[in-house]
Amino acid sequence: MQSLLEQLFAGITTKSAEETERIARAFAMLVPVDTTLAFHGDLGAGKTTFIRGLARAWDIVEPVTSPTFNLYTLYEGSRQLVHLDAYRLDSGADLDSLMIDDFIRSPWCMAIEWPERIADSLPEETWHLYLGINDQQTHTIRLRL
Numbered sequence: 001m002q003s004l005l006e007q008l009f010a011g012i013t014t015k016s017a018e019e020t021e022r023i024a025r026a027f028a029m030l031v032p033v034d035t036t037l038a039f040h041g042d043l044g045a046g047k048t049t050f051i052r053g054l055a056r057a058w059d060i061v062e063p064v065t066s067p068t069f070n071l072y073t074l075y076e077g078s079r080q081l082v083h084l085d086a087y088r089l090d091s092g093a094d095l096d097s098l099m100i101d102d103f104i105r106s107p108w109c110m111a112i113e114w115p116e117r118i119a120d121s122l123p124e125e126t127w128h129l130y131l132g133i134n135d136q137q138t139h140t141i142r143l144r145l
């Protein structure tokens with residue numbers, strides 16, 4: 001039996017949003033505290049769906065949607081979850097300039113959609129997740145450290 005992390009390194013295919021959320025919930029338990037997660041993938045690939053699963057694992061019950069009007073959303077749970085959408089950041093913007101460090105407390109997780117916008121300022125230890133769509137229901141998730 002391969003561990004979930006081994007399966008994610010190899011790439012997991014899910015057949016529904018619920019399955020992606022379930023995998024995210026299990027994955028959440030394996031993420032070290034104070035880790036940045038970068039979610040790569042096109043619109044609709046399942047980045048927000050996965051992050052919703054993380055939130056549920058950390059006892060966050062609020063709706064989790066893409067932060068459209070604000071740059072990021074801070075959720076309080078058994079971990080603080082910062083959900084950042086870097087899509088609308090100015091080019092040249094970096095993480096430090098958002099001063100998120102000033103208010104997050106350990107244990108936290110920073111989940112970043114469109115991380116390539118701020119690639120240069122991501123912590124070196126960032127865990128990268130690559131999400132893709134095969135067809136309407138079949139999506140893939142791959143982990144790279």
Ligand SMILES: Nc1ncnc2c1ncn2[C@@H]1O[C@H](COP(=O)(O)OP(=O)(O)O)[C@@H](O)[C@H]1O
Nearest residue numbers: 014016017020043044045046047048049137139
């Ligand atoms: N296997 C799957 N995994 C994740 N999402 C899926 C899957 N199958 C269908 N979906 C749907 O795809 C959409 C993914 O949207 P979302 O998570 O907001 O993507 P993103 O944040 O990458 O733009 C949702 O409407 C979800 O219900």
Ligand SMILES: [Mg+2]
Nearest residue numbers: 047048066113
């Ligand atoms: Mg999204």
